[in-house]
Amino acid sequence: MQVQRNNYIYDYSMSPSFNDENSLFNFVVKDGNGVKGLVDSGLTEVPGRYIQPPNQRINKQQAAATSPENMTIDLSELDGPNHDQVVKAIAHAAETLGFFQVVNHGVPLELLDSLKVAAHQFFNQPPEKKAVYLKGVSPSPVVKYGTSFVPEIEKALEWKDYVSMIYTNDEEALKFWPNECKEVALNYIKTSMEMVKRLLQALIENLGVKVEESILDTLLGFKMVNMNFYPTCPNPELTVGVGRHSDMGTLTVLLQDGIGGLYVKKDENSSFGNEEWIEIPPMDGALVINVGDTLQIVSNGRYKSAEHRVRTMNSASRVSVPIFNAPLPVAKIGPLPELVARDGVAKYRELVFQEYMNNFFGKAHQGKKSLDFASI
Incomplete structure (x- = not known):
């Protein structure tokens, strides 16, 4: 089957050659075929543009083994006699690994299953159906379909396609988000709001700071749901689905499917060659929570x-x-004044969150280097 798009003719009955970087970039990024389009074309080996430097590749054998029970928190106990112990467990996870899993979180389990189905439905559409949401042509800035992180400046691309949906209000979501996933994605955001607020309350409470509603509203003013798709890869040992990074926001809620592949760095102070990574094992019915840069600041x-x-x-x-x-782009973020007074020093400067976002999205993934932008 031949398909013409943007003056290029792609023959899907044969595996196209993507040795030329321009034709690869046009096919994957500009025309919206994504990594899935590469795989569907019959690709048998990873193009050079996706091959990561050796020190960025993930060696599954070198990852530390961990049990889901060691990092799983039952949120239903926040309301009972074990409240203090649960808060301590949440805080300990946030102070050390920055990652934990929650069960009895209030998000319906059937909704979680529906989300996974909807994600596959969206990405299994023909490329032209997804390409209508590409940056520059999407009917609304609240929806963006794309691939990798910032492919225009990355030396090695990530083996991932995604669709991002920014939540402003229900009406806009139902009008502009893709039909294949808008209702379940909206439901996911709305049913998780109370859980996220309670987690943040617990974390601020643990700092010995009075939990003001205005603080919560500031830190949770922006919400965006992504659906990420990692197609099968012929040479997984040479590629990454997502490169090493920390999230820029306050708290991230993540639904994994049962396949696995999410790794967290155990010690933020360890250097190349001495790093230990832990795989966050998929756990049916659980949601993964991770701390973002904003909460560290x-x-x-x-x-x-x-x-x-x-x-x-x-x-x-x-x-x-x-x-x-995350905070709204116009919000100011900085260390809580009570903590600066107690610690005697501010480790981060106050800044408008839009500045942090611009810096974050202006570079390829570089571990936690984005935090340097806010450091004093």
Whole structure:
């Protein structure tokens, strides 16, 4: 089958050659075929543009083994006699790994299953159906379909396609978000709001700071849900699904499918060659929570944003569905004054969150280097 798009003719009955970087970039990024389009074309080996430097590749054998029970928190106990112990467990996870899993979180389990189905439905559409949401042509700035992180400046691309949906209000979501996933994605955001607020309350409470509603509103003013798709990869040992990074926001809620592949760096102070990575094992019915840069800044370094990455698979395509909870772009963020007074020093400067966003999206993934922008 031949398809003409933007003056290029792609023959899907043959595996196209993508040795030329311009034709690869046009096919994957500009025309919206994404990585899935590469795989569907019959690709048998990873193009050079996707091959990561050796020190960025993920060696599954070198990852530390961990049990889901060691990092799983039952949120139903926040309301009972074990409240203090649960808060301590949440805070300990935020202070150390920056990652934990929650069960009995209030998000219906059937909704979680529906989200995974909807993600596959969206990405299994023909390329032209997804390409209508490409940057520059999308009917609304609240929806963006794309691939990799910032492909225009990345030396090695990530093996991932995604669709991002920014939540402003229900009406806009139902009008502009893709039909295949808008209702479940909206439901996911709305049913997770109370959980995220309670987690943030617990974390601020643990800092010995009075939990003002205005603080919560500031830190959780922006919400975006992504559907991420990691197609099967012929050479997973050479690629990454997502490169090493920390999230820029306050708290991220992540739904994994059962395939696995999410890795978190155990010690933020470890250097190349001495790093230990832990795989966050998929757990049916659980949601993964991770600390973002904003919470590290606000807590004056007490809580640690988690450096994490995703490997690719040659056995199956993987989906994940994160909700990024962050301040509104116009909000000012900085260490809480009570903590600066107690610590005697501010480790981060106050800044408008839009400045942090611009810096974050202006570079390829570089671990936690984005935090340097706010450091004093």
